[in-house]
Amino acid sequence: KNEVEQSPQNLTAQEGEFITINCSYSVGISALHWLQQHPGGGIVSLFMLSSGKKKHGRLIATINIQEKHSSLHITASHPRDSAVYICAVISDFGNEKLTFGTGTRLTIIP
Amino acid sequence: DTAVSQTPKYLVTQMGNDKSIKCEQNLGHDTMYWYKQDSKKFLKIMFSYNNKELIINETVPNRFSPKSPDKAHLNLHINSLELGDSAVYFCASSHLATGGAYNEQFFGPGTRLTVL
Numbered sequence: 001k002n003e004v005e006q007s008p009q010n011l012t013a014q015e016g017e018f019i020t021i022n023c024s025y026s027v028g029i030s031a032l033h034w035l036q037q038h039p040g041g042g043i044v045s046l047f048m049l050s051s052g053k054k055k056h057g058r059l060i061a062t063i064n065i066q067e068k069h070s071s072l073h074i075t076a077s078h079p080r081d082s083a084v085y086i087c088a089v090i091s092d093f094g095n096e097k098l099t100f101g102t103g104t105r106l107t108i109i110p
Numbered sequence: 111d112t113a114v115s116q117t118p119k120y121l122v123t124q125m126g127n128d129k130s131i132k133c134e135q136n137l138g139h140d141t142m143y144w145y146k147q148d149s150k151k152f153l154k155i156m157f158s159y160n161n162k163e164l165i166i167n168e169t170v171p172n173r174f175s176p177k178s179p180d181k182a183h184l185n186l187h188i189n190s191l192e193l194g195d196s197a198v199y200f201c202a203s204s205h206l207a208t209g210g211a212y213n214e215q216f217f218g219p220g221t222r223l224t225v226l
Contacts, residue, residue, distance in 0.1 A: 008135050030207075030212055031212040033214065033215070035217075037151075041219070041220050041222075042217070042219050042220065043200060043202075043217040043220070044217070045214040045215060045216065045217070048212065048213070048214040048215075050212070069169065084151065086153065088153075090207075091213050097155050097158070098143075098145075098153075098155055098215065099155075099166075100153040100154065102150075102151075102152055103151055103152075109125065
């Protein structure tokens with residue numbers, strides 16, 4: 001079993017819908033990354049958080065350290081949000097190592 | 111203006127060859143990483159260097175040898191390429207964590223390696 005699990009694996013929604021992608025992890029962590037991988041392959045960092053909630057435009061990320069769970073929300077989804085969203089954690093072992101989830105493929109239909 | 115750049119973008123080669131992938135960052139970061147993304151799109155850390163010193167070395171065959179001539183560059187040399195080495199390799203960089211505060215990583219565009 002992977003240390004970092006994401007759900008759903010695939011998500012198709014209509015433009016304008018509210019999107020939630022979930023990430024659960026089984027190790028103690030120092031921080032959690034949400035990444036976006038475009039269809040062309042490039043990877044962009046969306047958020048890094050270790051507690052609470054962060055918001056950037058239509059994207060919101062939350063984390064609950066006690067429950068070992070994080071969510072990424074997209075409001076007013078748009079076809080350009082179509083991408084793979086990847087959750088990655090930095091363990092609390094003291095190094096910078098990122099452990100990745102398997103990704104969620106999001107498709108927004110116009 | 112590219113923050114983290116990799117060359118080449120595509121690399122097609124025969125089994126048994128030796129090849130290198132170069133990575134450069136102009137963000138002033140002190141830590142650089144190599145990741146491998148396999149055919150199932152799963153990413154995994156391979157190496158990490160901080161100020162030219164190796165800090166993370168995952169279970170990677172010793173045919174893979176990272177080299178950091180300075181803290182802005184981290185190159186990946188692969189000897190005796192095998193079919194299973196076919197993947198997309200991503201370089202990334204960040205500032206090393208200080209005082210328990212971790213910093214986000216910035217990724218290069220990736221190098222698609224195909225071994226025939």
